Amino acid sequence: MYKSQKIALDANNKQRNWFAQQCGYARFAYNHALADFKSALAKDNFLSASELNKRFNVAKKEYAWTKSQDQVVANKSIFGNLASSISHWVSKRSHFPKFKHRGSKQSFTTNSQTVEVKGKKIKLPKIGWVNLFESLRFEGEIVEVTISRTAHRWFVSLIIDIGTPEQVDKQSTSPVVGIDVGINALATLDTGTKYENPRPLKRYERKLRRTQRSLSRKVVKSKNWFKQKAKVARLHYSIACIRQDAHHKASTDITKQAGAICIETLKITNMLKNRKLAKALSDSALGGFLSKLKTKAETLGIPFIEADQFYASSKTCSSCGHKKSDLTLSERTYHCSRCDVSIDRDVNAAINLRNLAAGHAESLNACG
Ligand SMILES: [Zn+2]
Structure with a gap:
């Protein structure tokens, strides 16, 4: 390997x-x-x-x-x-x-x-x-x-x-973890643990704009232009570093505790069509996070389950299974009209994903 x-x-x-x-x-x-x-x-x-x-x-x-x-x-x-x-x-x-x-x-x-x-x-x-x-x-x-x-x-x-590593059997000893991936929190686990999304572009936006504007005023390929260009590159590099760091820390922490992972399938290209969301989405670079999580899970031999993209993890109530017809993005708390439960929206979705994966594992066992 x-x-x-x-x-x-x-x-x-x-x-x-x-x-x-x-x-x-x-x-x-x-x-x-x-x-x-x-x-x-x-x-x-x-x-x-x-x-x-x-x-x-x-x-x-x-x-x-x-x-x-x-x-x-x-x-x-x-x-x-x-x-x-x-x-x-x-x-x-x-x-x-x-x-x-x-x-x-x-x-x-x-x-x-x-x-x-x-x-x-x-x-x-x-x-x-x-x-x-x-x-x-x-x-x-x-x-x-x-x-x-x-x-x-x-x-x-x-x-x-590194040769052939010994695979530890984490599946039988560690729990199935459902993860809701998003913009507000990078990842929310069914246990309620949240991993922060640093959104570095938002933080550096003004500085980046200023540096880029200054670059555009310089004579192309002059000495000062090259100096300024290096400054812009350095800013982009800092932004990428902050993102990578958060992604690595979260994915390592999650794979350490999980016996199986279940996430929802994100249609990122579709989501990017929403102009209000596009900037925040690109800034959180969810695709990069998911691929890190997937690679780390694979190396540890942890099953990585991606829920069907039509599975309504956000709209379904995690305690009674009631499905809402409508849920806007601004509703941060899930309130169920049938069983009267109120729960954090992302945690609700994560619990649904965990239950889905647990059912999936059971049906696999029943078959095989
Ligand atoms: Zn309910």
Whole structure:
């Protein structure tokens, strides 16, 4: 089984320069090989990845500066990135690959075989030991190493082969958890526990608007424009970090206590059509949260049940099963006209989902 972890690098100036250079080298190799591929294709000659790589290894001798670079970076750029872009094009899953320009995402993949991690340090080819902001959470063989940049920060993404993990049988010992996912609270459990939704865009909206306005007043590609652009990128990065942090904390906490998880199926694209909701929805990035929850549940072997999208988890009374014909979004408390119960709207929905999943498990047991 493979696990991945992305760790921020605490790199010094020399190391940052080296990373930027390798991104440039990866881009150079990619573009050179793509140009080669294109001109051969014009003569009805389809070059394979290994042919492209071989030709690049010959062609690079013309450029003296390539000698001091990490050669694996160029090979991985051709074998990995370019080859997959070409195969996507061949299978008609995407357009013909484009040349990479300076503003493209900066990243490169290097040789994983010589990479070592010790505590909060990583040994990378050619550049040596680089400090990490956190240590590696997994033990096993490192099979892929990619370095990339987001805003002002460099990261290393590691894929580790952890072998076959022992699955703990949580199903029989831990309860089924029903979760209502939403905007007001990121997640509400049937037990009443709520996980807050930080909505960072709302918090940074004014600052972001101000920074972006200032960028639009600068002369494009001037020195000040690049400086301001970096500021905008940094703000977007902070916003993403706050979101990710909340998502990870909530999903880890939930999967720790659950034996099975039941959520409602959200039609996010449909919900985005509601203009009043769209902004708050994009800001909470529920899709990202759900995929984290799902992945974590899968790794732990916890069943992840998605209720039918027409299942009325919000409109149904969790104590008597009465179904309301109408429930507006502003009604935060569910009041049942039949059994006279009053309960928090999200908790009511979460209980319904838990009951649904419990029934689902019982019927499975009855069948099998
Ligand atoms: Zn009722």
